[in-house]
Amino acid sequence: MDGFQRRREQKKKNILETALSLFTEYGIQKVSISEIAKKANVSQVTIYNYFESKHNLIHDVFIYYVDKAANDFEEVIFSDLPFPEKIQKMVFAKKEAATQIHEEFYEFMMKEYTAEGNYIEKVYIEKTIPYFTKLIEDGKQQGFVNQELSAEAVLFYINMLKDYVQKEEVYQKILPITEDITNIFFYGICGKKD
Numbered sequence: 001m002d003g004f005q006r007r008r009e010q011k012k013k014n015i016l017e018t019a020l021s022l023f024t025e026y027g028i029q030k031v032s033i034s035e036i037a038k039k040a041n042v043s044q045v046t047i048y049n050y051f052e053s054k055h056n057l058i059h060d061v062f063i064y065y066v067d068k069a070a071n072d073f074e075e076v077i078f079s080d081l082p083f084p085e086k087i088q089k090m091v092f093a094k095k096e097a098a099t100q101i102h103e104e105f106y107e108f109m110m111k112e113y114t115a116e117g118n119y120i121e122k123v124y125i126e127k128t129i130p131y132f133t134k135l136i137e138d139g140k141q142q143g144f145v146n147q148e149l150s151a152e153a154v155l156f157y158i159n160m161l162k163d164y165v166q167k168e169e170v171y172q173k174i175l176p177i178t179e180d181i182t183n184i185f186f187y188g189i190c191g192k193k194d
Contacts, residue, residue, distance in 0.1 A: 012050050015040045016064040019057055027104030028058055062112055063119055069097075070127050077131045083144040086135065091182045124162065132158060161185070 001009070018040035022031045033054055037044045051057040076089050112118055136154050139145030161181075 011042065011046070013064075015042060015047055015050060015057075016061055019061045020065055023058070023061060023105045024101045027102040028108055029104065033057070058108065059112075062109055065109070066120055066123055070123050073131055074127065077135055077138075083135075083139045083142045086138075087186050091179065091186065097178070129155060129158075157185075 015036065019031070019036045022036060022039065033044050033047055036057075037047055040047075047057065051060060072093065073090070076086050076093075079086065081089070109120075112120065132155065133151050136145055136149075136151050140147055140149075
């Protein structure tokens with residue numbers, strides 16, 4: 001990639017980061033292209049050159065957010081951290097995401113998530129399932145996950161949760177209890193044992 005292309009990609013990433021920051025704080029409707037341009041130090045024309053419309057920008061921000069979350073998850077999974085610290089990082093990340101995301105942006109993401117053939121489903125199949133499988137195997141090797149528990153059973157449980165969360169009447173209520181759900185997944189209803 002030449003210098004021009006690198007600068008172009010960096011400018012696009014900066015616009016996506018800025019839009020993501022504004023959408024998660026204020027929602028989608030309240031944020032204008034001019035606000036994004038001002039905060040990203042680019043012109044509105046530049047944003048339209050990259051994304052053509054606010055709708056396309058919102059969609060690309062959604063993909064950027066999903067990719068960023070998947071990369072953060074991958075970084076934790078493949079780190080040298082002990083299993084309990086990986087779990088703590090994941091629970092903390094879910095809590096942070098739940099407390100920092102505007103409800104309107106969250107609902108947009110969940111509507112995208114429930115659409116047939118959506119991007120989150122693609123990432124889930126290609127990355128999340130293999131990462132969770134590795135996490136469970138690492139937990140077994142380190143003595144933190146029941147050796148008799150099959151990876152298939154854990155994936156079945158994850159799929160049940162994923163399928164349930166995709167229902168509109170559910171995802172509208174789940175944001176405030178994201179941390180609780182994550183804790184139940186990793187520690188069960190009896191809680192964390194020392």
